């Protein structure tokens with residue numbers, strides 16, 4: 001899997017690019033098995049709250065495991081794969097490192113989303129074009145099961161963020177549903193998106209769980225020193 005010139009142009013101009021069939025089915029099966037093992041071993045946490053920003057919700061569930069690589073070799077190996085590094089180097093240049101890795105799981109029927117935000121509100125690098133998210137669909141991801149939605153070209157302006165009181169630690173900014181595009185990708189596909197892109201995920205209204213693996217890569221020269229991530 002290589003990033004084409006057209007894909008690079010789209011990433012540079014609009015701040016995102018979708019890559020279908022980036023990973024093969026065998027890898028997806030082993031990542032899903034590993035995810036089940038981690039869920040069974042109590043590594044996951046419901047980060048949704050009912051509006052107080054603290055207390056875990058009984059009604060809404062947004063499961064997060066973060067960071068992943070210190071507790072799972074199988075997941076840690078994904079960010080070291082040649083095809084992943086080639087793609088990241090094409091988008092950001094060669095001087096990159098993994099910044100953070102995590103899984104978000106939206107259970108069937110009551111899985112809730114992660115509200116609008118720009119990742120750079122967390123990472124705070126000086127030039128948003130020096131960092132990319134890589135969001136990998138571990139299950140087919142579509143509008144009905146709340147796939148990621150992004151606002152094209154929104155990386156050109158940074159927005160004010162406040163604490164998201166529907167999560168126990170996230171922050172959020174204004175998003176605009178009328179300008180966003182749903183990133184519908186089959187399992188094994190992924191989306192690369194600039195650290196400044198406004199994005200969110202939505203509710204899972206289907207009767208099957210949906211998981212996404214979120215990797216973040218940064219140019220080492222731009223990373224804020226001792227920022228507390230991986």
Ligand SMILES: O=C(O)CCC(=O)C(=O)O
Nearest residue numbers: 104114133135201212214
């Ligand atoms: O999958 C999610 O719910 C959120 C993912 C996300 O915000 C990210 O990868 O930056």
